[in-house]
Amino acid sequence: MKSELASKVLSGDTIAAAKLISGIADEVPGAFEEMNRIYPHIGKAYIIGVTGAPGAGKSTLTGNLIGYFRKEHLTIGVIAIDPTSAFTGGALLGDRIRMQKYGEDRDVFIRSLATRGLQGGLAKATIGTIHIMDAMGKDIILVETVGSGQIEIDITRVADTTLFVMTPGAGDAIQMMKAGILEATDIFVINKADKGSADIVKADLQTMLSMRDWPPDEWQPGIILTEAIHDKGTQELAAEIARHREYLNKTGELKKRKQGRLKLELMETVERFVRDSIAGIDHGDYLARLIDGLVKGKTNPQEAARQLVRRLVSDLGQMGNSREHGRKKA
């Protein structure tokens, strides 16, 4: 990975950004060093998660929001996380003409991350991509993901504002309760209002929301009706997003969400670090012997894990000592 990549990303170079995004997704050597030069420049973008069932209209709505924010001269990053592979077939913006329209707009940077084959790398790639777009100076980052449970990263833990898109149809409301979506959603969007019975869904949703005890100053999720294919309701949705953003700002919750994001990233980095370190001490047959002990019932996973971590800490301690030692000598 070329070392000037990060500087190019910081100057807004989309080709460099695309390269770095693939670099972190594929764990290309050097990509994480490049990322280290990105971190001092993050924390300014506003992150909007757009989630919901396939076909609910997330991509069409995302396209509408892009149009709205562009009129306000905001720069946009879009990340589509799709288990199938998002953009082929023009899925994001609904039709090719609109896709082309934004394809030529250098203030709209769109990347898709296919979840197939990415597995454990997905969370890291998503957060990394957010950081890259943030550091490029994008004002708003829209992250489209298929609803809860199907993807590794839970977008509600990453976004500042989470939209849950539903349609007038059976089953949605019940599913919501199960997945804990009610608690995690900031704004509900009932799309395809042209199909009728959106009001019924809204009433159901209101009933469900009213069954919860809301502490007096807590955010109560808004419900917005849209017809995304006709670009109807976009302004109301944007206004609700702005209202939520204001709430987050006023209450200090925005800072907390940013902290939460970094905590998630820290914990994932620790996990990766521990896994890599275990692989590092596994010369000889250390792990094999532990597992053998488990198979023979001489030890249990709790005890074996403790033993492994103790060994890890001791090895890391020695590494640290010899480094200190080396430094003193030099």
Ligand SMILES: Nc1nc2c(ncn2[C@@H]2O[C@H](COP(=O)(O)OP(=O)(O)O)[C@@H](O)[C@H]2O)c(=O)[nH]1
């Ligand atoms: N009738 C109707 N169809 C819509 C509306 N919004 C989106 N669609 C259609 O629903 C389909 C799925 O939309 P898409 O945005 O790709 O959904 P996604 O899978 O959630 O991203 C497409 O054929 C859209 O044209 C709407 O408001 N009304």
Ligand SMILES: [Mg+2]
């Ligand atoms: Mg889509």
